[in-house]
Amino acid sequence: MHQLTYGDIKAATDRIAGHIRPVTLAPIDPGAIRTAHRDPLDDRPEQPCEVWLALEFMQHTGSFKARGAQNFIQAYRDAGTLPDAGVTIASGGNAGLACAWAARQQGVHATVFLPTTAPAVKIAKLRGYGAEVRLVGTQYADALTACEDFAAATGALASHAYDHPLIAAGAGTLLEEIHQRIPGLDTVVVAVGGGGLFTGVATAARHHGIRTVAVEPDNCRALNAAIAAGRPVDVPVESVAADSLGARRASAMALAAARHEDVHSVLVPDAEIVRARRTLWDHRRIAVEHGAATALAALLTADPHTPHRDLPTRPATQARSYRPGSGEKVCVVLCGANTDPTDLVL
Incomplete structure (x- = not known):
């Protein structure tokens, strides 16, 4: 198993420079995100947290995935x-x-x-890029098996949605940009499916002394289950965000990246994911997919016993939200927007 390094991410940054769109960042209105309860003996003046949105859904193809794909194919081309x-x-x-x-x-x-x-919108876009599309089974694992058989029979180069060091390293270039643009960043919040984005972001974040909050739906908890079991395990996949976060198991790279005290695992229910997505539309006219809204849901879900930078981390299986501490600088990654927005317009 290749354990991703910061050197991998720096190489990816150089390799894809000029081929991807720099991330756009937007601040959330001051006071919109509540800070965590503090120790009553802490007499320091409370400072509001500072929360930014990384609008990575504005990337080529509508998600952060363009970074890893460009890094992967460019590396083989080189x-x-x-x-x-x-x-x-x-x-x-x-x-x-x-x-x-x-x-x-x-x-x-x-x-x-x-x-x-x-989703039909994604299939149509794929064909628009000139790809040959083959629909197999009802879950990602079914499609993966068919893809592996195809690669073995034809000699095609097999890429992966998340479990490849070049893919994860490309995703990690996003944190490099965020770190340069937000001085003093304390925390980055990302949604997790199979773990490619999380692995890259957490690896770069750890290098810069930034904590990572890994957010998953209650019923798509591949990384959370791997942390609890100490190894990647298969999990059920049933969530409103399953189309982008529905990996049956997290990668070994993701588990390795999660085994650090600067990583928090958070689970959120589908109802909060839907609410976060609606909030982005109502207040910003941002239409993201449910997978992207999953990250923001961690900051909006009410839970008085949540981990933040001044409190011990609760067990991975119990954390239900993340509340920033006083004065904490947080960036929430909105990772994709390949969605049908008609259900947002009432």
């Missing part, structure tokens, strides 16, 4: 090892879009496998 059969990937949608986009940039063919539950 090494002269891109096969004539092109690239193939199994994806719930966003990684496939990114792979198809990066492949088109490099002039190679992309074959993308998706579960039949993938």
